[in-house]
Amino acid sequence: MSTIKKIAQKAGVSPTTVANVLHGRLGRVSQGTLNKVQSVIQEEKYAPNMGALILAHSDSRIIGIIMFMEPRRDETVLEDPFSSAILGAMERKIRENGYFVMLHTTSDEAEVVRLSKAWKLAGLVLVWAPSNICNIICDSIDTPLVFIDSYFTDNQRVYYNIGLQDQRGGYEIARYLLSMGHSRIVFLANDPSFTAGDKARFSGCREAFQEQGQLLPEDCYVQLPKDRREREKLYLQLADDSSPYTALVCSSDYHAAEAVSFLQDSGIEVPRQISVTGFDDNIFARLVRPRLTTIHQDSGEKGKLAISMLMKLIRNEPVSEPNRRLPIRLEIRDSVQRIVEK
């Protein structure tokens, strides 16, 4: 409604002068007109038309946050309570930098490209992008891109990514379990959509076993089913007396908490009859009884780092470490019991 032109008219000056005031080019404006113009701007509650800005600049000051989801899944990743920490941190950082957030969930790379073009996005953050589409996206988008928790198959190119020491996390948890006498463990992987991370964690577990001269067979990697009932069946089966396993190594606190509570309900005591570990150290880990022994990570930090890296890219500043892996930490609580033999 209130445009530069109108402000100019009302203040009795030219549009350019108003623009000069708005952009703080004070050298080109006399004190008198400055005051005059500023007061009119206040009165009129002027807000620039971002559409016109995009048109003039071919840049929108919008950062796209793309959350990937599996095509056939009805749930959004956003509905997972644990994307919230990371999202919250990003939104704040973006706002503090004077940019805007456009949030979008998808599983389709073409959609991402379209979005980026249509809105002239200043940059994008891609969360949990499946590795097969990273290349495609990078090829088709020329604005800065930062990935979060992505693994790349192509090593030719420089990807900007904020990841986690997944392998190290697996290693730490397995080493701890071994030290507690657990040599028959089973690794429970999350969604197939995040395979690369889970695989790295499992590989860390194997490393720890190898270090002790032991072998963790491939078939100790088990994919959790999507259906809760099916998962529960699986937990029970794995924790059963007839099962060889002494510990369930879950790749998320959520599943660990679910397993613990379900097993307890089924009359199986944790950790007396079976030990359970988590991954993430989110709020569940401390609320559930027994409290979860888990691998700690700082999700908010991931979001913060992603945005500050993106901002550097936008400003053409050098980025020292394109592929960052945040550290993890073993958090020992009460869900693992020392055993001698089974």
Add this chain to the structure above:
Amino acid sequence: MSTIKKIAQKAGVSPTTVANVLHGRLGRVSQGTLNKVQSVIQEEKYAPNMGALILAHSDSRIIGIIMFMEPRRDETVLEDPFSSAILGAMERKIRENGYFVMLHTTSDEAEVVRLSKAWKLAGLVLVWAPSNICNIICDSIDTPLVFIDSYFTDNQRVYYNIGLQDQRGGYEIARYLLSMGHSRIVFLANDPSFTAGDKARFSGCREAFQEQGQLLPEDCYVQLPKDRREREKLYLQLADDSSPYTALVCSSDYHAAEAVSFLQDSGIEVPRQISVTGFDDNIFARLVRPRLTTIHQDSGEKGKLAISMLMKLIRNEPVSEPNRRLPIRLEIRDSVQRIVEK
């Protein structure tokens, strides 16, 4: 990069013809040119410049989602895992309707107004807006607005709001507690920012007491401190043997879960020594032991309804129930024990 003009050149037609194709005005285009133009559009991966669209239309197809936060609080509401269900549902619905999501956290109404003007937002959803600023916002924004979980002091105007049967929730939980022999209860309120809802819930509790010819004194409404340590001190104090209370009525599952786990750690058994109830029936409620007796609400549904109401407003369709209150349901689990006397 690829504009209507370029497409037109490449296809050997005028820009208008391309626009006609894009908008499906097939009556004005011959079959031959249609095919020609469409194939060029495909090749060029045409995506409209939304900036130009905003400029031409004064409408951006962007829905603003505004999450309110307290001014001095460092945390974002988004970092609360329970805004995620509602946010996820909204994002999906907005996308399905062909609109875009702009996400913004603030505590300042002027910022909301500015955002709405600058981006020519097609509509806004305001989540947890404090009642004192609702009026101001409504006065200054002429695009459709839908509130979520807001309470209004001004009854002159029609507000569009998706709320909850807060009072009824308080009533149900209190009636249940009374039926279990609890007549000395204390209500633990959330953040001061959501006072209105908490007050309604408490008022529901009082209603239940009144119905039984009993009185629930005003000082049974206790505001939980922001600091976790302080909250824990309070839980302990309220659950102590010397305390008159037999039940802690928490206004969120989060605090209930926190109280339960902290009390158990401090050697106070729940529900044997003290009963605890929650509100929300989120994922905690079922994972914590004892499982929480709580009031169920469907957060995702809130988000969905908000968007479908907003879409009706945008399309100028009639909205039957501007101030909707979603139903609640008492969910009885294991955190309340029947008592005879204390």
Add this chain to the structure above:
DNA sequence: CTGTTAGCGCATTCAA
């Protein structure tokens, strides 16, 4: 110090 102007991409009206 201040004003004028062209052009960004699109929709729309009018003309052919």
Add this chain to the structure above:
DNA sequence: TTGAATGCGCTAACAG
């Protein structure tokens, strides 16, 4: 059935 012209609000280059 197709084309040309205008304006949306702003920027930046240029002229005064």
